[in-house]
Amino acid sequence: MSRPYRIVCVVAARPNLMKMAPLLHAFQPPESQVETILVHTGQHYDADMDAQFFGALNLPAPDFRLEVGSGSHAVQTAEVMRRFEPILDQLTPTAVLVVGDVNSTLACALAAAKKNIPVLHVEAGLRSFDRSMPEEINRVLTDQISDLLFTSEASGTSNLLREGIPPQRIHFVGNVMIDTLLQQLPQAPTAASVLRRMHLAGFIGEGEAYALLTLHRPANVDDPLRLRALMTAMVKLSGDLPVLFPLHPRTRNMLKHYDLGGLLDTPRLACLAPLSYLDMLGLMKHACMVLTDSGGVQEETTVLRVPCLTLRDNTERPATVNEGSNAIAGHDPSVILALCRDILRYGGKSGRIPQYWDGHAAERVAAATSTWLQARRERR
Structure with a gap:
């Protein structure tokens, strides 16, 4: 042998x-x-x-x-x-x-x-x-x-x-990460159950649409002007629908470092502690839209057929744009808000799932x- x-x-x-x-x-x-x-x-x-x-x-x-x-x-x-x-x-x-x-x-x-x-x-x-x-x-x-x-x-x-x-x-x-997503998806909780465990029951009403935000890339969070602009846009978006924001440790530190924490004190913007994989999957699955600078989230939302706006000028995963539910939104707050409101008005694209x-x-x-x-x- x-x-x-x-x-x-x-x-x-x-x-x-x-x-x-x-x-x-x-x-x-x-x-x-x-x-x-x-x-x-x-x-x-x-x-x-x-x-x-x-x-x-x-x-x-x-x-x-x-x-x-x-x-x-x-x-x-x-x-x-x-x-x-x-x-x-x-x-x-x-x-x-x-x-x-x-x-x-x-x-x-x-x-x-x-x-x-x-x-x-x-x-x-x-x-x-x-x-x-x-x-x-x-x-x-x-x-x-x-x-x-x-x-x-x-x-x-x-x-x-x-x-x-x-x-x-x-x-x-x-995509091997999609192997994990499809295997775990049946166990993903509802958004309401995630928020209940985080003592935020009632933040989202029964059947109410919400946006999910993730932000962690140095290009976005290490630049105080860009971070302020993005967070100001999210505060404005929260006037249209609730925004859930699991805070990456780097992002939390930068908000504190640049004295931007006051932007988080917004009634319909909920800052969450870092989430488990299943809790994050549950929030993505039921979101009306996802805003992110994460490559993996672009892929996951494509498979979940959830509209995604990427807060970058490019993506290394073009299939999520050409075939999936992703769109490149860049960093301009007015563009981001216009795209969000288009999704609210027309539903956004669901795309299709890429080969394999x-x-x-x-x-x-x-x-x-x-x-x-x-x-x-x-x-x-």
Whole structure:
């Protein structure tokens, strides 16, 4: 009996957990020859929230925790590499699997590539074409050193081919995060039950429409003028319908730092603590519209067929705009409010669900990986 293939799987932040959960499950059928080792870098870490996500997604506890914590991009990337390299030396894995575009994605891919360990990148090829975004740098570099690249939408495949990636290394498999969404959706609570648990019962009337807002990207929240403009627009929107605003820790800190907290003292703007995955899913599912700067939320609202306005000038997920329910709203408060009022008046677009966003993307990743690993072993 040959030695099982050993794949080190890396997570760093909560969106990574939603992508990794179906992958770990797909690699675990009885006949599988793949042993998975889960490494949590701790790039973004909150013990309580992590516990909720691991429990909700039925994820095993990490085999290794690097506990890197926050820092500048350079410091964080270097620290992940420094702590990840000894794990590679200890485990001598067959491959390293990374997801998404955070600093840990690039750091672990670099550490593996420098040791001639194959890198598998899930969610490859996404491009905003905005090099001012640190995530865009991480995407481009990770793809260039990956051996297998799994794309979630057709644009990803086109981008990789244009950048010179050989077609035999690219596999269009669909969106693994949607695997998790479709699996968890039946358990998602109603908005009323979420608010009741947060002692906000009655904030939304029975059957009343509401908007859901998420905001966390440095380009939006680290700039005091832009943050003030966006929050002022949301205060005005709350005059039309209630707005639910789960506050990201970074956003909360910036509002306090720039003395903008008074903008939150608005009767129909409810600031919520960070939510569990299921609670967030429930609020999205029942919202009349979602305003966000999150890439993952753009994808989730597309599958939920909920109108979404992206508070950025671009998106690395064009399928959510070309096919789904998403629209690029930018940062101009007057434009954002006009688009919101159009949704209230006409209902917004529901779009359609992109190809392979069907709940089976992780199975396609596992099948393609197993075939590649077997062929690679036979060549040796």
